[in-house]
Amino acid sequence: MKKKTQLIHGGIVGDKHTGAVTVPVYQVSTYKQDGVGNFAYEYSRTGNPTREALESLIADLEGGHAGFAFGSGMAAISAVMSLFKSGDHIILTDDVYGGTYRLMSKVLNRSNIEVTFVDTSNVEEVKNAIQENTVAIYVETPTNPLLKVTDLKEISAISKENELLFIVDNTFSTPYWQNPIELGADIILHSATKYLGGHSDVVAGLVVVNSQNLAEEVHFIQNSVGGILGPHDSWLLMRGIKTLGLRMEQTEKTTKKIVEFLLSRDDIETVYYPGIENHPGHHTHLKQATGFGGMISFDVGSGERAEKVLKETKFFTLAESLGAVESLISLPAKMTHASIPRKRRIELGITDGLIRASVGIEDADDLINDLKQALDHK
Secondary structure, three states, X not given: OOHHHHHHHOOOOOOOOOOOXXXXXXXXXXXXXXXXXXXXXXXXXXXXXXXXHHHHHHHHHHOOOEEEEEOOHHHHHHHHHOOOOOOOEEEEXXXXXXXXXXXXXXOHHHHOOEEEEEOOOOHHHHHHHXXXXXXXXXXXXXXXXXXXXXXXXXXXXXXXXOOOEEEEEOOOOHHHHXXXXXXXXXXXXXXXXXXXXXXXXXXXXXXXXXXXXXXXXXXXXXXXXXXXXXXXXXHHHHHHHHOHHHHHHHHHHHHHHHHHHHHOOOOOOEEEOOOOOOXXXXXXXXXXXXXXXXXXXXXXXXXXXXXXXXXXOOOOEEOOOOOOOOOEEEOOOOOOOOOOOHHHHHHHOOOOOEXXXXXXXXXXXXXXXXXXXXXXXX
């Protein structure tokens, strides 16, 4: 199937019991057994038909062996991190989502799991960070919020050479634009709250693995820890995924126009978008993805000016999150990445004047005019 068809017909389709064309919401906690141990489903923490349909769908879309749905993106990441033990070492993208940084630096350290943050777009930095106790390499590409691009095939080769797990957060690109398992990833993560849900009405996380062995391990953790996604949220997520292709394509068309507008202004210091030819990761992204997405970051020079711009926008809503039908705008230094110490943020390039915009599906001219009036406001 082509990707747009797979969004509709992938995974488990309909309901064999009633003929319903969409999978129903099985709002149930437990199931009748036909004799001890004779059952299709035992308990909804362990398995639920609605969640199972979503998990099957995301596995199909990512070309993986199995999928797993969790109550949030952070719950999904935490489950994957539960694969590791005290004394293990993980290499992680330096320009990473603030919540991921917080988990790695302030929670996993309690379990004596070591983390080294490096620029994973630099292969030599990754190689140099490998230690005797290194067990995994974890990348975001494009990153949040500077949209740096990591060469997935190169990192996959390093991982295999050193017998490391290769984990990719694919939230920004989605399986519509990028399929990391095809490029050598072992595990894919999604904050499904974002583009996959797409309507700011569900919080969810997804994991896809490339092998039966990993599937058994992640399912054991999912069932043991219990951070599952509920059936109604699973249903909402499947509904959102059906229009993912249409939304991603429209969003990208609009984003390119907004990027052109931002580049035309002398009062914007830097524009970060992998679709720009001189973006450091442009050519790498072209090799491994079929689209550039709807995320832009741009530096307006100071935190004071950035806050003024965010206060004046009308169609760009000042809010956390991204990937929704409505355009969202935020200040990473004080919002999504506030948990990262300021000195470290500045080292990474996450300045006080950096604005992150998630472009929705509104009319491009309206969004450009909105940014123009906010940037021009004195």
